[in-house]
Amino acid sequence: MSDRRAQILDAAATLISERGFTSTSVDDVIKQARLSGKSHFYHYFKSKEELGYEVLNRQFERFAERGLAILREPMIDPLERLGLFIDAVVALQVEHGARRGSPFGNLAAEMADAHEGFRVRIEAVFERWASQIRSLLWEARPQLNDDVDAVRLSRFIIAALEGAVLMTRVKRDISVLEGIAADLKRFVAMHTRDAAGIQAGIQSGIQSGMPNGMSGGLASRRESLREA
Amino acid sequence: MSDRRAQILDAAATLISERGFTSTSVDDVIKQARLSGKSHFYHYFKSKEELGYEVLNRQFERFAERGLAILREPMIDPLERLGLFIDAVVALQVEHGARRGSPFGNLAAEMADAHEGFRVRIEAVFERWASQIRSLLWEARPQLNDDVDAVRLSRFIIAALEGAVLMTRVKRDISVLEGIAADLKRFVAMHTRDAAGIQAGIQSGIQSGMPNGMSGGLASRRESLREA
DNA sequence: TGCCATTTGGACCGGATAGTCCTATACTTT
DNA sequence: AAAGTATAGGACTATCCGGTCCAAATGGCA
Numbered sequence: 001m002s003d004r005r006a007q008i009l010d011a012a013a014t015l016i017s018e019r020g021f022t023s024t025s026v027d028d029v030i031k032q033a034r035l036s037g038k039s040h041f042y043h044y045f046k047s048k049e050e051l052g053y054e055v056l057n058r059q060f061e062r063f064a065e066r067g068l069a070i071l072r073e074p075m076i077d078p079l080e081r082l083g084l085f086i087d088a089v090v091a092l093q094v095e096h097g098a099r100r101g102s103p104f105g106n107l108a109a110e111m112a113d114a115h116e117g118f119r120v121r122i123e124a125v126f127e128r129w130a131s132q133i134r135s136l137l138w139e140a141r142p143q144l145n146d147d148v149d150a151v152r153l154s155r156f157i158i159a160a161l162e163g164a165v166l167m168t169r170v171k172r173d174i175s176v177l178e179g180i181a182a183d184l185k186r187f188v189a190m191h192t193r194d195a196a197g198i199q200a201g202i203q204s205g206i207q208s209g210m211p212n213g214m215s216g217g218l219a220s221r222r223e224s225l226r227e228a
Numbered sequence: 229m230s231d232r233r234a235q236i237l238d239a240a241a242t243l244i245s246e247r248g249f250t251s252t253s254v255d256d257v258i259k260q261a262r263l264s265g266k267s268h269f270y271h272y273f274k275s276k277e278e279l280g281y282e283v284l285n286r287q288f289e290r291f292a293e294r295g296l297a298i299l300r301e302p303m304i305d306p307l308e309r310l311g312l313f314i315d316a317v318v319a320l321q322v323e324h325g326a327r328r329g330s331p332f333g334n335l336a337a338e339m340a341d342a343h344e345g346f347r348v349r350i351e352a353v354f355e356r357w358a359s360q361i362r363s364l365l366w367e368a369r370p371q372l373n374d375d376v377d378a379v380r381l382s383r384f385i386i387a388a389l390e391g392a393v394l395m396t397r398v399k400r401d402i403s404v405l406e407g408i409a410a411d412l413k414r415f416v417a418m419h420t421r422d423a424a425g426i427q428a429g430i431q432s433g434i435q436s437g438m439p440n441g442m443s444g445g446l447a448s449r450r451e452s453l454r455e456a
Numbered sequence: 457t458g459c460c461a462t463t464t465g466g467a468c469c470g471g472a473t474a475g476t477c478c479t480a481t482a483c484t485t486t
Numbered sequence: 487a488a489a490g491t492a493t494a495g496g497a498c499t500a501t502c503c504g505g506t507c508c509a510a511a512t513g514g515c516a
Contacts (some may be wrong), residue, residue: 022248108337108397112329167390169340180387264464
C-alpha cells in the first residue's frame with residue numbers, strides 16, 4: 001500500500017471517528033491529508049463509499065494487531081489475557097481523552113440500517129472479534145463451568161464494551177468505562193469453577209470496612225479476573 | 229401540544245431512527261409528515277436543531293412512560309421489576325424487527341463528539357435512566373450485597389443494553405439481544421445475598437444433561453432474576 | 457364582521473457536496 | 487527517450503440542504 005493511500009486512510013479515519021461518515025466530506029479528507037485537489041483523491045479511491053470500506057478495514061487491522069493480539073498471547077493464562085484485553089480497551093479510550101468512540105460501534109450506529117454494504121462489513125468485524133474471544137474461552141474451558149455458552153458470553157463482552165465506550169463518550173468521563181470494565185471482569189469470573197469462592201470473597205468485602213456504595217472492595221482486587 | 233406538531237415529531241423520530249439525524253433532511257420530514265411545504269414546517273420549528281432536541285425529548289418521554297415506568301411499579305419486587313424492564317427492552321426491539329436502535333444510543337454515537345447541545349441532552353437522558361435504576365437498587369438493598377455499587381451497576385446495565393441493541397441491529401438477529409438480556413439478569417442476580425446459592429445452581433446445570441455450549445440450562449430458568 | 461393562527465404552494469438564496477474533466481509538472485521505471 | 491504514475495491546481499456540474507420570503511386561502515373565535 002502506498003504511503004499516500006495510507007495517509008489518506010488515516011486522515012479519513014480521524015475525521016470519520018470525530019464526525020461520522022456522512023458528515024465527513026471528501027474535501028475535508030483532502031484538506032486533512034494535505035492533498036492538492038479532488039483529482040488527487042480520486043486517483044486513489046473510486047468513491048467515498050470505497051474510502052469508507054477501506055477505512056473500516058484498516059481500523060480493524062489495527063485493532064486486530066494491537067487489541068485482539070492480546071487474546072492470542074500463548075504464554076499467558078487465557079482468562080488473564082481476557083482481563084488484559086479489557087484493560088487495553090480502557091487504555092485506548094484513555095488515550096483519546098474519553099472522546100471518539102469505537103470506530104465499529106460508531107459506524108454501526110450510523111450506517112447499519114441505512115447502508116447494507118457497511119452493515120455486512122461491520123457484522124463481519126464483530127464476528128471476527130467474537131470468534132477470537134470464543135477461541136480464548138475454548139482454551140480456558142478447564143477453568144470454566146461446563147454450561148458456559150461461549151457464543152453468548154463473547155457477544156456479551158463485546159456489547160458491554162461497546163455500550164461502555166459509548167456512555168463514556170457521552171458523559172466525557174473515563175471512569176464510566178473503567179467501572180464497567182471491572183464489572184465485566186467479575187461477570188466473566190462468575191463463569192469459572194471456583195466462582196462460588198469468588199462470590200464468598202465479594203460478600204466478605206463487607207468486613208473490609210468499605211463504605212456502602214463505594215466502588216472497590218474486594219471486587220477491585222479481582223480486576224484481572226483471578227490475578228491482580 | 230398541537231396535533232400537527234406531534235405528527236411532525238413522530239415522522240421525524242421515525243426517519244431519524246432509520247437514517248440518523250444528519251441524513252434526515254427537513255424535506256424528508258415534511259414529506260413523511262405530509263405537510264405542504266417548508267414554510268409550514270418552519271411555522272412549528274425554528275430550526276432543524278430544535279426539531280432534533282424535541283424529538284429527543286419526546287422519545288425520552290415515551291421511554292419513561294412505557295419503559296422506565298416498569299421500574300417504579302410499587303406492587304412488584306424490585307429485582308423482579310428490573311427483570312421485567314429488561315424484558316420490555318427486548319420486546320421493543322422485537323417490535324421493530326431487530327432494526328432501528330435505541331434512539332438515544334443512535335443519537336449519542338452520531339452527535340456526542342460533534343454537537344455539544346445534543347451531547348448534554350443525551351447525557352441527561354442517560355442520567356435520568358440511571359437514576360431510576362439506582363432508586364430501584366436502593367429499594368432492593370435488603371436483598372443485595374452490602375458492597376453493591378448502585379452507580380456502577382446502573383451504568384453497567386444501561387451500557388450492556390445499549391451495546392446489545394446495537395449488535396442486534398448489526399447482526400439483524402434478535403437472539404443476540406435475548407441472550408445478552410438473560411446474561412445481564414444473571415449478572416444482577418450475582419449481586420444478591422443468595423448469589424452463592426444461585427452460583428451452585430448454575431454449576432449444577434451440568435447434571436441436567438445440557439449439551440455443552442448451549443444457551444439455556446438452569447440459567448434460563450433464572451431469567452426473571454429470581455422468579456421465572 | 458374582523459382578527460389571528462393555520463395551511464397551502466412555491467420561488468428563491470447561499471452554501472456544501474460527490475464526482476468529472478482538463479492541463480501541466482514531476483518522478484520512476486523500462 | 488518513452489511511458490506510466492504521482493502530484494498539483496482549478497473549473498465545472500448537478501444535486502441537495504437549511505432557511506427565508508411571499509401570496510393566498512382556510513378556519514375558528516371574539
